[in-house]
Amino acid sequence: MKTSFGPHKIMFPCPTSLVVTGTMEDANIVTIAWVSLLTSKPPTLGVSVGTRGFSGEAIKSNGDFTVNIVPVSIMKEADFCGLRSGKDIDKFKESGLTKMPSAVVKSPIIKECPLNIECRLADWRLIGRTNHFVGEIVETHVDTDKLINKDDISSIDIEAFDPLIYIGGVREYRRIGEKVGDPYKIGNTLKGDS
Numbered sequence: 001m002k003t004s005f006g007p008h009k010i011m012f013p014c015p016t017s018l019v020v021t022g023t024m025e026d027a028n029i030v031t032i033a034w035v036s037l038l039t040s041k042p043p044t045l046g047v048s049v050g051t052r053g054f055s056g057e058a059i060k061s062n063g064d065f066t067v068n069i070v071p072v073s074i075m076k077e078a079d080f081c082g083l084r085s086g087k088d089i090d091k092f093k094e095s096g097l098t099k100m101p102s103a104v105v106k107s108p109i110i111k112e113c114p115l116n117i118e119c120r121l122a123d124w125r126l127i128g129r130t131n132h133f134v135g136e137i138v139e140t141h142v143d144t145d146k147l148i149n150k151d152d153i154s155s156i157d158i159e160a161f162d163p164l165i166y167i168g169g170v171r172e173y174r175r176i177g178e179k180v181g182d183p184y185k186i187g188n189t190l191k192g193d194s
């Protein structure tokens, strides 16, 4: 049996990300769980940012932003950035998180986040009361000590990275559990040709 609830905004798990927009002199951080890759060529991602806060208009006027994937070690700082507005405070100063210059875009990246994605604002659309921003990914940085093979971005050591997972609905932060299979392979075992 299933219970039906009608249209509802429940989706999990989500990565916890910190979206930064602005410049090295004046930047804001916002906590965003609604982030997803959209296309591979060109590589783009989408972030959903509400209209009530500071960041929506700031991203539009700045024209770029960075997406910084949060490890468990900065859970409190990341949560803080989702509880305060850049309208009221300097979240870099108050959280203690460290700005670093990006390679391509104006918006800084966050040193304490092991994965930093630089995006140029490619498009946006207002859906209801939420801005849906499309960012073209123009550069990607990974902490070398979070890579098993330092020349291969696909070799991220997920245990060492320890990403902070947001579970919508129940509203919990969790960490990743153990590996259970190999995607794009394990399904073949159903056809008997593994």
Ligand SMILES: Cc1cc2nc3c(=O)[nH]c(=O)nc-3n(C[C@H](O)[C@H](O)[C@H](O)COP(=O)(O)O)c2cc1C
Pocket: 016, 028, 029, 030, 031, 032, 033, 034, 035, 048, 049, 050, 051, 052, 053, 054, 055, 056, 078, 079, 081, 082, 083, 084, 085, 086, 087, 166
């Ligand atoms: C775990 C977490 C996830 C969040 N995800 C989103 C999100 O995906 N989109 C959004 O608009 N706000 C999200 N928020 C809320 C914003 O971070 C919050 O409104 C913030 O204070 C806005 O800051 P700003 O005014 O500086 O832009 C989230 C907050 C938390 C704590």
